[in-house]
Amino acid sequence: MKISFAEPVLPAKGAVVVLVEEGKKLSSAAKELDKQTKGAVTRAIGASKFEGKKGQTLEILAPAGSDLDRILLAGTGKEFDELEQQALGGNLVGKLLSSGSTEVTAIVDAGTKDLATAAANVALGARLASYRFDKYQTKQKDNDNGKPTLKSVTVGVADSAAARKTYGPMDKIADGVFFTRDLVSEPGNVIYPETLAAQCKELTKLGVKVEILDEKAMAKLGMHALLGVGQGSERESRTVVMSWDGGAKSDQPVAFVGKGVTFDSGGISLKPGPGMEEMKWDMGGSGTVIGLMKALAGRKAKVNVVGLVGLVENMPDGKAQRPGDIVTSMSGQTIEIHNTDAEGRLVLADVLWYCQDRFKPQFMVDLATLTGAIIIGLGHEYAGMFANDDKLSDQLFAAGTATGEKVWRMPLHDNYDKKIKSDAADMKNIGGRDAGSITAAQFLQRFVNKTPWVHLDIAGMAWSKEAKPTVPKGATGFGVRLLDRFVADNYEK
Ligand code: BES
Ligand code: MN
Ligand code: ZN
Numbered sequence: 477m478k479i480s481f482a483e484p485v486l487p488a489k490g491a492v493v494v495l496v497e498e499g500k501k502l503s504s505a506a507k508e509l510d511k512q513t514k515g516a517v518t519r520a521i522g523a524s525k526f527e528g529k530k531g532q533t534l535e536i537l538a539p540a541g542s543d544l545d546r547i548l549l550a551g552t553g554k555e556f557d558e559l560e561q562q563a564l565g566g567n568l569v570g571k572l573l574s575s576g577s578t579e580v581t582a583i584v585d586a587g588t589k590d591l592a593t594a595a596a597n598v599a600l601g602a603r604l605a606s607y608r609f610d611k612y613q614t615k616q617k618d619n620d621n622g623k624p625t626l627k628s629v630t631v632g633v634a635d636s637a638a639a640r641k642t643y644g645p646m647d648k649i650a651d652g653v654f655f656t657r658d659l660v661s662e663p664g665n666v667i668y669p670e671t672l673a674a675q676c677k678e679l680t681k682l683g684v685k686v687e688i689l690d691e692k693a694m695a696k697l698g699m700h701a702l703l704g705v706g707q708g709s710e711r712e713s714r715t716v717v718m719s720w721d722g723g724a725k726s727d728q729p730v731a732f733v734g735k736g737v738t739f740d741s742g743g744i745s746l747k748p749g750p751g752m753e754e755m756k757w758d759m760g761g762s763g764t765v766i767g768l769m770k771a772l773a774g775r776k777a778k779v780n781v782v783g784l785v786g787l788v789e790n791m792p793d794g795k796a797q798r799p800g801d802i803v804t805s806m807s808g809q810t811i812e813i814h815n816t817d818a819e820g821r822l823v824l825a826d827v828l829w830y831c832q833d834r835f836k837p838q839f840m841v842d843l844a845t846l847t848g849a850i851i852i853g854l855g856h857e858y859a860g861m862f863a864n865d866d867k868l869s870d871q872l873f874a875a876g877t878a879t880g881e882k883v884w885r886m887p888l889h890d891n892y893d894k895k896i897k898s899d900a901a902d903m904k905n906i907g908g909r910d911a912g913s914i915t916a917a918q919f920l921q922r923f924v925n926k927t928p929w930v931h932l933d934i935a936g937m938a939w940s941k942e943a944k945p946t947v948p949k950g951a952t953g954f955g956v957r958l959l960d961r962f963v964a965d966n967y968e969k
Contacts, residue, residue, distance in 0.1 A: 565601025708796025
C-alpha cells in the first residue's frame, strides 16, 4: 500500500477520513465537508451514537452533492497520543481495506497540537494494519473481509514536509515488522534453517554483514546443545550472525539473540497432534531479531548491533536425541535431556554463550517462544521479561509502554535454579511443571556468563488469533517496534 503526505485539502473523489473530537466537535476539515455535502456529516452524527470518542468511527456512504465514495468520521477523544494516533490509522485501514474504495485521504487537523507527528503516526498505523499474508490463497484472498481494494493512503496535514520527515524512519521500522511477519507466517516446509539463513543474507543489501555457521563450524565450536536438537531432522542446523555497524568503531555492540526452531514437533517427547501446526512459528524469536536488524539498518541507526539466531528443526527420527542423553554445551557445562520438547533453551544456551564469548557485548537481549507456561501466566497482553540487570529491565519496560509492545518482569532466584539440578550432569533441561517459564529462564541464565542480559518469553505474543488495530491476525512481528525504540532511546548517539 502506498503511503504519502499532502496539504490538508479535501479530495474530490475516493474516500475521505476527517477527525471529530470528543463531544461531537468537528475538525475544520469535517466542518468544510459538512458544508460541501449540505449537512450530511452533522445529520449522520445526529442519527448515530458517534460522539468522537477514541476508537469510534462512523461511515457515510456516497454523500449527495459529491463524488466521494465514502466519508469516515474518526474520533480522537479530547486528545489522542502516539499509540492512539497509530490505532486511528489502523482502524481506518481496517474499515476501508476491503471496502471497495481504492484510495483514501485522511485529514489530520485536530486532536493534538503536534499535527505533523500525529500525521506520521496515523500513517504508520495505517501501514502496519495493511499487512496481509495471502500469497498461498490462490482462489480467494479472504482474510476476514475479502480481497483488499485500498491501494493508497494520503495523509493531509498542514506541515506535510515535517510529517514526511518524521515518517521516514517509521516506514523502515514497518519494513522490519513486515519482514518478521512474512518469515513467521511461512510454513515449515518453506522456512527451515537453510532457507531462513538465506533470508538473513538478504539483509546484506542494506549493509548488514551476515555470516552463516553450518553444522561443521558449530561442531568445531562445541555447540552440542544446539546440534543435539537438530540431529533428528533431515534439515541441517545453522547459526547466523548479523552485524550492523552504525556506531563508533570503538563502541561495544549491543546484542540480540533469537530462538529459531523452524518447526517444533517436540522431538521424541512428541507433542500432541491438535495444534501442532502452530509450531511453525516457533522461530518467532529469530524472526523478530531478523526484522529488527532490517529496521535498524533501514533507518541507519547510529549504534553497533549484532543479531544472532540459532536455527534448528526439532524432529523425531532414528537419529533424534533421546530423553536421558547428556550433551556438552559450548560453555563446557553438561546437560541431561529430560524432555526433548524443552529444546529452545538448548539452542539459546549455545548461541548466548557464543555471543558473549565472541562479541563481549554491552548486553544481550534474547527473544524466544520458549514456554507454554508464560501464556498461562500472562496471556497475550505482555511478554514475560526476565533480567539480571534492573536498568535494562526498566528501559525495556518503558519502551514497551511507549510502543504498546508490553513486557512484564518476572522473577529469577537461586531457589528456582535448584529445580534444574541433575544427578547425572551439571543440569537437566526441565524443572518440572511449577514455574515452568522461570526455570526455563534460570536455565538460560547459566549461559550468559554474568553479561547484563534480558530474556523475553514471547510465546504468547508472536502470533495472534484476533486482529488489533495495527496488528492483523497471524504473525504479529512483536518485538521489532519494542526493541527499535529501546535502542533509539538508550543506545544511539
Ligand atoms: N515452543 C514451545 C513453547 C510454546 C508452547 C510456544 C506453546 C508457543 C505455544 C517449547 O519448545 C516447548 O515445547 N516448551 C515446553 C516446555 C516443557 C517441555 C518443559 C512447554 O512449554 O510445554
Ligand atoms: Mn518444544
Ligand atoms: Zn519450541
